[in-house]
Amino acid sequence: MKTKNIMIVGVGGQGSLLASKLLGKLLLSRGFDVKVSEVHGMSQRGGSVVTYVRYGDRVFSPIIDLGEADFIVSFELLEAARWTQYLKPDGTIITNTQQINPMPVITGAAEYPAALAEKMKAAGCRIDAFDALSLAEEAGSSKAVNLVLMGRLSKYFDFTPEEWKEAIVQSVPPKYLDLNVKAFALGAEL
Amino acid sequence: MKQLMLGNEAVARGLYEAGCSFVSSYPGTPSTEITECAAKYREIYAEWAPNEKVAVEAAFGASLAGKRSFCGMKHVGLNVAADPLFTISYTGVNAGMIIAVADDAGMHSSQNEQDSRNYAKAAKVPMLEPSDAAEGIAFAKLAYEISEQFDTPVLLKMCTRVAHSQSIVEPSERMEILQKPYEKNPMKYIMMPGYAKKRHPVVEARLEALKDYAQTAPCNRWEKGTDRKLGIITSSTCYQYVREVCGEDVSVLKLGMIWPLPDNLLKDFCASVDRVVVVEELDGFVEDYCKTLDLTVEGKNLFSNIDELSQNKIAAGLGLPVPEGITLNEAIPPRPPVMCAGCPHRGLYYTLKKLKLNVIGDIGCYTLGAVAPLNAVDSVICMGASVSGIHGFNKANDGKTDGNTVAVIGDSTFMHSGMTGLVNIAYNDSHSTVIILDNSITGMTGHQQNPTTGYNLKGDPAAKVDLEALCHALGIRRVCVVDPYDLAQCERVIREELAAPEASVIISRRPCALLKYVKHNAPLHVDTEKCKNCKACMKIGCPAISIADGKAKVDATLCTGCGVCRQLCKFDALREGRT
Numbered sequence: 034m035k036t037k038n039i040m041i042v043g044v045g046g047q048g049s050l051l052a053s054k055l056l057g058k059l060l061l062s063r064g065f066d067v068k069v070s071e072v073h074g075m076s077q078r079g080g081s082v083v084t085y086v087r088y089g090d091r092v093f094s095p096i097i098d099l100g101e102a103d104f105i106v107s108f109e110l111l112e113a114a115r116w117t118q119y120l121k122p123d124g125t126i127i128t129n130t131q132q133i134n135p136m137p138v139i140t141g142a143a144e145y146p147a148a149l150a151e152k153m154k155a156a157g158c159r160i161d162a163f164d165a166l167s168l169a170e171e172a173g174s175s176k177a178v179n180l181v182l183m184g185r186l187s188k189y190f191d192f193t194p195e196e197w198k199e200a201i202v203q204s205v206p207p208k209y210l211d212l213n214v215k216a217f218a219l220g221a222e223l
Numbered sequence: 224m225k226q227l228m229l230g231n232e233a234v235a236r237g238l239y240e241a242g243c244s245f246v247s248s249y250p251g252t253p254s255t256e257i258t259e260c261a262a263k264y265r266e267i268y269a270e271w272a273p274n275e276k277v278a279v280e281a282a283f284g285a286s287l288a289g290k291r292s293f294c295g296m297k298h299v300g301l302n303v304a305a306d307p308l309f310t311i312s313y314t315g316v317n318a319g320m321i322i323a324v325a326d327d328a329g330m331h332s333s334q335n336e337q338d339s340r341n342y343a344k345a346a347k348v349p350m351l352e353p354s355d356a357a358e359g360i361a362f363a364k365l366a367y368e369i370s371e372q373f374d375t376p377v378l379l380k381m382c383t384r385v386a387h388s389q390s391i392v393e394p395s396e397r398m399e400i401l402q403k404p405y406e407k408n409p410m411k412y413i414m415m416p417g418y419a420k421k422r423h424p425v426v427e428a429r430l431e432a433l434k435d436y437a438q439t440a441p442c443n444r445w446e447k448g449t450d451r452k453l454g455i456i457t458s459s460t461c462y463q464y465v466r467e468v469c470g471e472d473v474s475v476l477k478l479g480m481i482w483p484l485p486d487n488l489l490k491d492f493c494a495s496v497d498r499v500v501v502v503e504e505l506d507g508f509v510e511d512y513c514k515t516l517d518l519t520v521e522g523k524n525l526f527s528n529i530d531e532l533s534q535n536k537i538a539a540g541l542g543l544p545v546p547e548g549i550t551l552n553e554a555i556p557p558r559p560p561v562m563c564a565g566c567p568h569r570g571l572y573y574t575l576k577k578l579k580l581n582v583i584g585d586i587g588c589y590t591l592g593a594v595a596p597l598n599a600v601d602s603v604i605c606m607g608a609s610v611s612g613i614h615g616f617n618k619a620n621d622g623k624t625d626g627n628t629v630a631v632i633g634d635s636t637f638m639h640s641g642m643t644g645l646v647n648i649a650y651n652d653s654h655s656t657v658i659i660l661d662n663s664i665t666g667m668t669g670h671q672q673n674p675t676t677g678y679n680l681k682g683d684p685a686a687k688v689d690l691e692a693l694c695h696a697l698g699i700r701r702v703c704v705v706d707p708y709d710l711a712q713c714e715r716v717i718r719e720e721l722a723a724p725e726a727s728v729i730i731s732r733r734p735c736a737l738l739k740y741v742k743h744n745a746p747l748h749v750d751t752e753k754c755k756n757c758k759a760c761m762k763i764g765c766p767a768i769s770i771a772d773g774k775a776k777v778d779a780t781l782c783t784g785c786g787v788c789r790q791l792c793k794f795d796a797l798r799e800g801r802t
Contacts, residue, residue, distance in 0.1 A: 044558065045560065057227045057389060058227070061225070061226070061227055061391065066391060067227060067389075067390070067391065068355075068388055068389065068390045069227065069388065069389040069390075070384065070387060070388040070389075071229075071387050071388070071389075072331060072387065078560035078561060078562070078563060078588065078591065078667075079558075079560055079561040079563060079766050080558055080559055080560035080561070081557075081558040092390075093463040093464070093466040093467040094460075094463045094464050094466075094467040094533070094534045095355075095384055095385075095388035095390065095460065095463065096384060096388075096533060096534075098533045098534050098535040098546070099535055099545075099546060099547065099548045100535075100545075100546030100547045100548040101534075101535075101546055101548075102548075111555065111556070111558070112558070114551055114553060114555055115555045115558075117548060117549045117550070117551045118547075118548035118549065118550060118551075119548050120548050120549050121546070121548070122549065134769050135556050135557065135558035135559070136558070136559060136561050136594070136595065136596075136764060136766065137556045137557060137559075137595070138556055138769075139761065139764070139766065139768070139769050139770075140595055140596045140761060140764065141758075141761075141770075142556075142595065143554070143556035144556070145556070146553050146554070146555065146556075149553070152551060152553055153549075153551060156549050156550065156551050156552070157549050158549050175780060
């Protein structure tokens, strides 16, 4: 099997590391070779962050380069737009429609671009944009956006709900399991 | 059992399996998790040292005592530790000793992108370079064998992409290694001229022996392909990129030992194919070496010595097809890292900017005071350089800048290498003002304990440096403490200390807002009736505050209720509690 590429992008502190950990466990349990690449240090402080998840028969590079991503899963709308150059022509963007102003917008040095989801679509991106934040809040916590997004991503894969559930159990603290399972289900529209 | 493991965690696993029992390090991205993960093994004594020089010397002491030891740091940390490294190369070791150094090509979290391979060559010590987590385990174990067989410290070179990528490993059991007896040996361990002169030939002979070893070492792997037109010499994460783009037809010489290099193997490889390309990040280290052997190789004519490489960059350099993504014709505003909401540094920096001071900065989260809208820092060089630098700046200006210049340095950075600069200020009498930003943690690298926090790496209570007493003891008479959430106090004290006709230290003390034990106040809200949209609250660059519909707006999920913005509002529009 040719290597598949999933990028998880967002704003430092939004929980993208948990999402990549969950995917890594799921894919490993399915017998794939897997590599997950994270970013630590300065960019975590509210900056733009990206995590790469790659799987297949044999994965070499730990990173995803321009034009290689099968999926871009974004926690924030502007961040989805930032990385479109990494998307394959037939790739899919799954994005939360939440908008978080970056500092240049906060200070008035730049504007948050309008109608980004429409613009991405017009540029040729297949895009699945939805309000993951509201679903996370419905599940019980705004911090569960990561599981809502994983739920939505699951619709594009053939793994069974049980396989996803097992990966969730292995990735989240027992105390928050029910909340996370609910968030996942809301994202997956189960 | 197969599992996914971070490269740094894998190195820690390798240390554990190899029977390492002593670890001393200083945190630095992308090296930090090696030591944090090593500390989780009961069998390994692990500590944060105040700086990398101390850490290497402590690890050497443990090796001398007969226990396998380790020390980890980022690339710039090795500059600090270079002094002991170059002479431990002469003494050699007793039990095995590894120094891991993690380069940061691309400068994800660093002030430069120096290539640490040059240190191996300059210090004449072997260097291994893993290309994934499985090799992280294997090479840590191999490094101890080489260290003991050849009586040398061994450098283990990581890079961001190997350190911070997870790949599949199969851990095994720990080898129990008996402590080696310590035998006094002045000729070997006392490096004064008479003895050191006798050790230098030993070092040169060791390098030759290591070169012979490298010819057949299994970590240097010749992967033979069917295509005789092209051969590639590579290592580390670049090996993965090459394998990704070149397929199995191309012959690859994958170097696991990057110093010393295997002359005959390089010659044989180059003779086996028509064209040889060296693929390496940053300097043309292997390429230049091949050229000293009169080998015809390419490398930096195809790939930049700036920034990290990637599969597409390598494909482009080799003339292979490069995938293209989807271009969006839209200006996407950048999202630079920012100081967190509630960060105690913010109020202090606001005051420095308000007073229009020259600010000699240092390394840590507080380097972010340099970016908009605070723009409150003039220079940042390396750990400790603020305290040393302000002294030279003020002396060169004959004291004329004493009243408008400050140095800022974090608590951990002050312990690392700020203290010696402060001694210089006191001893050589500049009237400099040093501000220690004491947030009670090493912040940027992800919350490591340090000698000012009262806890050690294992989380146990530890001796706590009394910063006020320390500054007094170093010869500074004026030492005071401010709360950076209190803008009026900050401004008053900074003005007083700048005006004082002698050196002073101001300790700006408040724990990092991200520490678990820090209790936040209720988030503020904006009284839209009172808000006049004057944007005074926007001057501090708080990510929780924005303008929406002509009024300030506080994001209640981010706001910690620190109240700094409230002190800037002339209309009392920022109120306690939610709306």
